[in-house]
Amino acid sequence: MDRPIRLIEILQLLGGRRSWRPAEIAQHFDVSERTVYRDLQDLSRLQGIPVTRDEDGYRLVEGATIRWLGLTSTERATLKLLLLHPAFRPAAALTSGLERNLDASRRDLEETPQALKLAGPERSGTIRKGLLPLLEGAVREQAPVSLLYRSLWSQRQTWRGLDPYAVFHRENTWYLVGHCHLRDEPRTFRLDRIVEAKRLDGAFDRPAFDLDAFLQQTWGVYRGRVLYEVIIHFDASLAPLIQQGAHHPGESVEKLDNGRLQYRVTISHLDEIARWIVGFAGAARAVGPPALVARVTEIATGAYEQHHEAEGRTTAAARPQRGLPGMGPPTDDTPTRQRDLI
Numbered sequence: 275m276d277r278p279i280r281l282i283e284i285l286q287l288l289g290g291r292r293s294w295r296p297a298e299i300a301q302h303f304d305v306s307e308r309t310v311y312r313d314l315q316d317l318s319r320l321q322g323i324p325v326t327r328d329e330d331g332y333r334l335v336e337g338a339t340i341r342w343l344g345l346t347s348t349e350r351a352t353l354k355l356l357l358l359h360p361a362f363r364p365a366a367a368l369t370s371g372l373e374r375n376l377d378a379s380r381r382d383l384e385e386t387p388q389a390l391k392l393a394g395p396e397r398s399g400t401i402r403k404g405l406l407p408l409l410e411g412a413v414r415e416q417a418p419v420s421l422l423y424r425s426l427w428s429q430r431q432t433w434r435g436l437d438p439y440a441v442f443h444r445e446n447t448w449y450l451v452g453h454c455h456l457r458d459e460p461r462t463f464r465l466d467r468i469v470e471a472k473r474l475d476g477a478f479d480r481p482a483f484d485l486d487a488f489l490q491q492t493w494g495v496y497r498g499r500v501l502y503e504v505i506i507h508f509d510a511s512l513a514p515l516i517q518q519g520a521h522h523p524g525e526s527v528e529k530l531d532n533g534r535l536q537y538r539v540t541i542s543h544l545d546e547i548a549r550w551i552v553g554f555a556g557a558a559r560a561v562g563p564p565a566l567v568a569r570v571t572e573i574a575t576g577a578y579e580q581h582h583e584a585e586g587r588t589t590a591a592a593r594p595q596r597g598l599p600g601m602g603p604p605t606d607d608t609p610t611r612q613r614d615l616i
Contacts, residue, residue: 277313280305283414284313285323285334293331304480397446399466406441408471409450413438416477418455422470423463431469432456437478440485441465445494451485453478460488462495490523493550496543504547505561506537512557536561544569552577 280303287294287302296310303310314332317323324335412419421434435455442449447464454461460483491497508516510533517527517535528536541547548569551558560570 281313281317284310284317288325288332288334290333293328293333295331298331304482398448398464401448401465402468402470405465405468405471406448408473409438409441409465412473413440416480418474418476418478419452420472420474421450421463421468424467424469426467434461434463435474436461436463437480439480439483442485444489447495449495451488462497491540491542493522493539493541493543493546496546498543501540501542502544502563502566504537504539504541504544504563504566506551507559507561508535508537508554509557510534512554548573 283303284299287299296307296314299310300307314325318325325332326335409419411417416437418435418437421436422431423434424431436450436452437455438450438452439460440451442451448466450463450465450468451460453459488497489495491501507530513533513535516537522539522541525537525539528538530536539547544563544566548560548566551560551566551570552573560566
C-alpha cells in the first residue's frame with residue numbers, strides 16, 4: 275500500500291470510537307511499529323492533524339473533524355473529470371459522497387469537463403448493483419468473500435471462496451484479484467461475470483501484495499505460471515510508434531539494421547501480445563519464444579482461412595497485397611490453449 279493511502283486510512287481508524295495501539299495499527303497495515311510511529315509523528319507535526327494519546331493508544335482529539343482541503347478550480351475540475359469517466363458509473367455508491375463535497379455553489383471553473391475530457395469505451399458488462407461497495411469493504415477490512423462466477427466460454431456458474439486483495443480497472447474493465455480458495459493461488463475475476471457475492475465471517479491475514487508488480491508480469495490482464503522473454507522485430511515503418519510510445523513498464527527497444535527495431539519484454543502469458551503482433555499485419559514478426567511464434571501463426575492462419583473463404587466470392591483484385599490479413603486490437607476475452615489465471 276502506498277504511504278499516502280496508508281496515512282489516510284490511519285486517520286479513518288483514529289477517527290473511530292476507540293483508541294488504537296501502535297501494535298494494532300502495525301498489524302492492520304502489515305508494517306512495523308517503527309513505521310507506525312513515524313506515520314503518527316508526520317500526521318501530528320507535519321500535517322497538523324490533532325492526534326492525541328491516552329492509556330489505550332492513539333486517537334484524534336475529542337471533537338476534532340477532518341475537513342476537505344481547499345482545491346483550486348483546476349484541481350476541482352480534474353476531480354470532476356475523473357468522476358464523469360464511464361469507468362466510475364458502476365462505482366456510483368462509492369463516489370456519490372465525493373461528488374456532494376465538490377461544493378456545487380462554485381461554478382467558475384478554470385478547466386471544465388468540456389475543455390478536458392477522458393474518452394474511450396467502457397467494456398465492462400452489467401455489474402451487479404452493490405457489488406463494488408461490498409468488495410471494496412471486504413478488501414479494506416480483510417474479509418473473505420464467496421463468489422458465484424460465470425465462465426465466459428462454458429457459461430458454467432461455480433461458487434468460489436476468495437480472500438480479496440484489490441479491485442482495479444484495467445483494459446477498460448473492472449477486475450477483482452485475490453487468493454482463490456479453490457485453486458490455492460492468486461486469481462483475477464471480471465466483475466461483470468460475478469453473478470452473486472457474499473461476505474463471509476471472519477478475517478484473513480493479507481500477505482504482502484503489490485498489484486503493480488502482479489500486473490507487470492502480464493501484457494494486459496492474463497497471467498500465467500511461466501515467464502517468457504518475448505522478442506519481436508518491427509519494420510522501420512513502425513519505428514516511430516514503438517519508440518515514442520510506452521507499451522509495457524518492463525520493455526526494452528534496440529535499433530537494428532535498416533531502421534528496424536527489436537522489442538523485448540518479459541511476461542507470463544502470450545495470448546494478448548500474440549494478438550497485438552497479428553494486428554500489425556506483417557509489419558511485426560514474433561522471434562521468440564517458440565510458443566509465441568506458434569500462437570501468432572495460429573491466430574493469423576485462422577483469420578486468413580475465415581476471410582479467404584469469403585474472398586472466393588470476390589474478384590482477385592480485392593485480395594490483400596501483402597501477407598495475411600491483420601486482426602483488430604487485442605482483446606481480453608479470447609480463448610487460448612495456454613492456461614490462464616483469470
